Amino acid sequence: MNEQNRRILLASRPDGKPTTDNFKFDTVPVAEPGDGQVLLKILYLSLDPYMRGRMSAAKSYAAPLEVGDVMEGATVGRVIQSRDPAFAEGDIVLSHSGWQNFAIADGATLRKLDPSVAPVSTALGVLGMTGFTAYAGLLTIGQPKPGETVVVAAASGAVGSAVGQIARIKGARAVGIAGGADKCAFLRDELGFDVAVDHRAPDFADQLKAACPQGIDVYFENVGGHVWEAVFPLLNEFARVPVCGLIAQYNDTAPPAGPDRLPGFMREVLSRSLNVRGFIQREFVDQRPAFYKEMAAWIASGQVRYREDIVEGLDAAPEAFMGLLEGRNFGKLVVRIGE
Amino acid sequence: MNEQNRRILLASRPDGKPTTDNFKFDTVPVAEPGDGQVLLKILYLSLDPYMRGRMSAAKSYAAPLEVGDVMEGATVGRVIQSRDPAFAEGDIVLSHSGWQNFAIADGATLRKLDPSVAPVSTALGVLGMTGFTAYAGLLTIGQPKPGETVVVAAASGAVGSAVGQIARIKGARAVGIAGGADKCAFLRDELGFDVAVDHRAPDFADQLKAACPQGIDVYFENVGGHVWEAVFPLLNEFARVPVCGLIAQYNDTAPPAGPDRLPGFMREVLSRSLNVRGFIQREFVDQRPAFYKEMAAWIASGQVRYREDIVEGLDAAPEAFMGLLEGRNFGKLVVRIGE
Numbered sequence A, B: 001m002n003e004q005n006r007r008i009l010l011a012s013r014p015d016g017k018p019t020t021d022n023f024k025f026d027t028v029p030v031a032e033p034g035d036g037q038v039l040l041k042i043l044y045l046s047l048d049p050y051m052r053g054r055m056s057a058a059k060s061y062a063a064p065l066e067v068g069d070v071m072e073g074a075t076v077g078r079v080i081q082s083r084d085p086a087f088a089e090g091d092i093v094l095s096h097s098g099w100q101n102f103a104i105a106d107g108a109t110l111r112k113l114d115p116s117v118a119p120v121s122t123a124l125g126v127l128g129m130t131g132f133t134a135y136a137g138l139l140t141i142g143q144p145k146p147g148e149t150v151v152v153a154a155a156s157g158a159v160g161s162a163v164g165q166i167a168r169i170k171g172a173r174a175v176g177i178a179g180g181a182d183k184c185a186f187l188r189d190e191l192g193f194d195v196a197v198d199h200r201a202p203d204f205a206d207q208l209k210a211a212c213p214q215g216i217d218v219y220f221e222n223v224g225g226h227v228w229e230a231v232f233p234l235l236n237e238f239a240r241v242p243v244c245g246l247i248a249q250y251n252d253t254a255p256p257a258g259p260d261r262l263p264g265f266m267r268e269v270l271s272r273s274l275n276v277r278g279f280i281q282r283e284f285v286d287q288r289p290a291f292y293k294e295m296a297a298w299i300a301s302g303q304v305r306y307r308e309d310i311v312e313g314l315d316a317a318p319e320a321f322m323g324l325l326e327g328r329n330f331g332k333l334v335v336r337i338g339e
Helices: A050-055 A120-124 A129-142 A158-169 A181-189 A204-211 A225-234 A262-271 A281-301 A314-324 B050-055 B120-124 B129-142 B158-169 B181-189 B204-211 B225-234 B262-271 B281-301 B314-324
Strands: A004-010 A023-029 A037-046 A075-082 A092-095 A102-106 A149-152 A173-178 A195-198 A216-220 A235-243 A275-278 A308-312 A332-336 B004-010 B023-029 B037-046 B075-082 B092-095 B102-106 B149-152 B173-178 B195-198 B216-220 B235-243 B275-278 B308-312 B332-336
Touching: A004 A314, A037 A092, A037 A120, A075 A102, A075 A120, A092 A102, A092 A120, A120 A308, A120 A332, A129 A158, A129 A216, A129 A235, A129 A281, A149 A158, A158 A173, A158 A216, A158 A281, A173 A181, A173 A204, A181 A195, A195 A204, A204 A225, A216 A225, A225 A235, A235 B262, A262 B235, A262 B262, A262 B275, A275 B262, A308 A314, A314 A332, B004 B314, B037 B092, B037 B120, B075 B102, B075 B120, B092 B102, B092 B120, B120 B129, B120 B308, B120 B332, B129 B158, B129 B216, B129 B235, B129 B281, B149 B158, B158 B173, B158 B216, B158 B281, B173 B181, B173 B204, B181 B195, B195 B204, B204 B225, B216 B225, B225 B235, B308 B314, B314 B332
Parallel strands: A149 A173, A149 A216, A173 A195, A216 A235, A235 A275, A308 A332, B149 B173, B149 B216, B173 B195, B216 B235, B235 B275, B308 B332
Antiparallel strands: A004 A023, A037 A075, A037 A102, A037 A332, A075 A092, A275 B275, B004 B023, B037 B075, B037 B102, B037 B332, B075 B092
């Protein structure tokens, strides 16, 4: 290989919102795969809110990136050289290769994709980690019952759109929260949500209350901030709150001013018997086979629809990622890196 | 009956800590039981922290008392007149008759007690609602595994002492938090807790950290306040927090000053995959038969011990209740009303 590999590295840790200065491009020669490895040309890169956490030094459910590391991320790639007998040149695989054009990967870490089931980019979204996050968090923690009200924030996003549609499959009422009229129309008209509420509306809290006349039984939390504040008073006794993300808070650098709402929050957890549970999809790994089967069937039948927001070229990744943290994407954000 | 019934009523709602002014004594003639009812002479009255909530107007998991109502509470009584064929004069029963000397009760609401199993006052404590609260909350929500660390606050109290002992039966390490050297010695020497930590010690947070070198897997929350603040940083990934009570907060009248810790709390719920769940024992009602059987066996074998703090006479109830909210009792607080 004489090709060069262009990569995006973590140049420095963000203080608040990430800026272009936090990213650094470099170019290195493409490496050779060792025994049991393959060389991948990356086709698609997934951009996801969790990456903001990896850019910080704080311990979370995964170790932070080090400054100088290639930015992390799930990818779809084509095998262009294989030293693992399980993979042939031309195979399309799911890998975790990060923000770059080429990557070496251990064959054991890859999942082969079947392009006849769905476009391979969906392995980064509705048929991948984001779809599985929605599926496992909603069904295991949320446990929606027929007739209950399920509210999901960031509802036009990769996780939220699947949450609402699965809630409806289970017989619940799905109320989606999104930013702007276009996204709300999409939730109602394309995805079949029962109601969509625009969190940018000045009377957002009143609109949400009107949308949930029986209160809220499940709130799938992706957002935090003022959306959470509007949801919280509407939670019914025994409500379940899977906490999947807090995108509105990721760029916060200090706790907000008082009063301190934590004691009051705990009092409501007690008096309303609320269940608030943070989770990460890998704790439900044993449900993945069932997920792949059910979700593929729901997509085939049209019961679950998805929307991708595809950005062209690796160089566009930092800007697209910064937009993701502000809700500027519309659908699962994916960068097309190669063909 | 020519006897008079002395009662204690809610005279006014407390603003912060209850005072003697919030209680009013009166005396009325003892009533006659109707069809299907019995007349009870009350022997024991249970005093429990949840009663503080009932004195306020705020909606909680049960309706508040009205001003002028008899103060609520679980009781043990002797049937002195019966118009329900299921009960004979002399039967000892568990009822919910409140703060008074005599009561009429529907037979259908009573549970007959067997004085040969254990002293009948235990139906208000370790073999009653408080023991069941410990059992159901710890086993269903806490799910302690062998070798894990279970921390319980108010550990010498009615619920906490059962939590720690059940945790040890399940093979976990039990760390108790209590106020004062006497209570801590009791936890270690009488109840077999692995460690006891005094929350009044100036270096309480450091002591708790030293007592939990592997972090905390289950925290059974009875208290809130500064105990919760010391516990929270020690919670391990995937820790479970059954929220049973918040006695340190019950008298608060306004949220404390800032900063607002709620966003930071939610961030930790997410990044450590914490499960924080408020509960009330009645949601686990189907586990009661198993509880009565297991707990009676544990008491018989000496695996669970209990301590009662018995106060003499109905008139002492308000003062004893105010002391309970400040941790002045030592063991399950019960008022002996009759013999």
